[in-house]
Amino acid sequence: DAGVTQSPTHLIKTRGQQVTLRCSPKSGHDTVSWYQQALGQGPQFIFQYYEEEERQRGNFPDRFSGHQFPNYSSELNVNALLLGDSALYLCASSLNARQAIYEQYFGPGTRLTVT
Amino acid sequence: QQQVKQSPQSLIVQKGGISIINCAYENTAFDYFPWYQQFPGKGPALLIAIRPDVSEKKEGRFTISFNKSAKQFSLHIMDSQPGDSATYFCAATPRNTGGFKTIFGAGTRLFVKA
Numbered sequence: 001d002a003g004v005t006q007s008p009t010h011l012i013k014t015r016g017q018q019v020t021l022r023c024s025p026k027s028g029h030d031t032v033s034w035y036q037q038a039l040g041q042g043p044q045f046i047f048q049y050y051e052e053e054e055r056q057r058g059n060f061p062d063r064f065s066g067h068q069f070p071n072y073s074s075e076l077n078v079n080a081l082l083l084g085d086s087a088l089y090l091c092a093s094s095l096n097a098r099q100a101i102y103e104q105y106f107g108p109g110t111r112l113t114v115t
Numbered sequence: 116q117q118q119v120k121q122s123p124q125s126l127i128v129q130k131g132g133i134s135i136i137n138c139a140y141e142n143t144a145f146d147y148f149p150w151y152q153q154f155p156g157k158g159p160a161l162l163i164a165i166r167p168d169v170s171e172k173k174e175g176r177f178t179i180s181f182n183k184s185a186k187q188f189s190l191h192i193m194d195s196q197p198g199d200s201a202t203y204f205c206a207a208t209p210r211n212t213g214g215f216k217t218i219f220g221a222g223t224r225l226f227v228k229a
Contacts, residue, residue: 004158033217042121042204042219043159055214090158102147102208102215106158 002027004093004107012113013081021076021110025093032074033104034066035090043090049074050097078112086114119207121220128227134192136223138205141186146210149217150179150190153202162203163190195227 005024013019025032031050035043045058049068068074072093078085088111092104120139128134138148147166151159165172165179165188172179178191192199205220 031214035219040222042206042221045216045218048214048216050214056211056216058216092158097214100146100211100215102217103149103161103164104217105161106151108156108158 004091004105006089006091006107006110008110009108010111010113012115014115015081015083017081018077018079019081019112021078021089021091021112022073023076023091023093023107024073025091026105029093029095029105030072031094031097032068032072033092033094034074034076035092035106036060036085037088037090037109039087046076048097055097081114083114086112088112119205119218119220121205121223123223124221125224126226128195128225130195130197130227130229132195132227134195134199134225134227135189136203136205136225137187137189138207138220139185139187140207142207142209143186144209145207145218147208148179148181148188149206149208150177151204151206151219153204153222159204192225195225197227197229200225200227 033048034046037043048056052068063079065077088109090109091107094104095101149164150162153159176193181188202222208217
């Protein structure tokens with residue numbers, strides 16, 4: 001049973017560029033959440049998707065956007081990259097957000113470096 | 116009100132000792148309190164979680180103690196082992212059936228000396 005997978009593992013981008021990160025949830029899970037984890041900090045909630053819609057959003061600007069596909073996989077897009085966007089981006093999947101099942105399983109993350 | 120405050124920032128424990136990490140929260144709408152373990156270069160892994168209607172939950176060497184009136188909860192790692200050396204995060208999720216967001220503490224770096 002595959003866990004949460006993310007791609008790519010590492011990414012280096014230049015300020016002002018755009019980036020797309022990808023996530024496949026754990027088998028049987030339909031809800032995907034994205035987190036940003038700066039070095040030495042706890043994960044910060046970006047947003048959550050289920051039923052192909054954004055259901056919750058944290059305090060992140062509109063430069064951060066996402067998408068969920070019919071197979072429950074998800075993308076995180078960040079436009080106009082800033083140096084401060086350098087972080088580990090984590091995807092977490094859960095079984096059914098609508099039924100208040102909060103147990104989340106994290107992927108290994110994508111390390112984004114903005115230069 | 117959405118914060119979860121975690122202490123200590125770092126902790127050194129002898130092998131076989133008890134590691135204790137504490138968290139405090141303000142928002143009474145929090146309904147689920149998980150603990151995660153993270154090794155360098157890896158994503159957080161769910162260790163153990165508790166709901167506010169229970170005062171204690173034990174899974175193997177890991178125990179959560181929950182004090183609803185004080186709005187505090189803690190993780191106890193019994194018989195700590197060098198393999199437990201990692202960063203531990205407490206977290207809290209507010210009650211919501213329309214999607215949820217989980218708030219994480221800042222983390223505690225645990226080092227278990229052999």
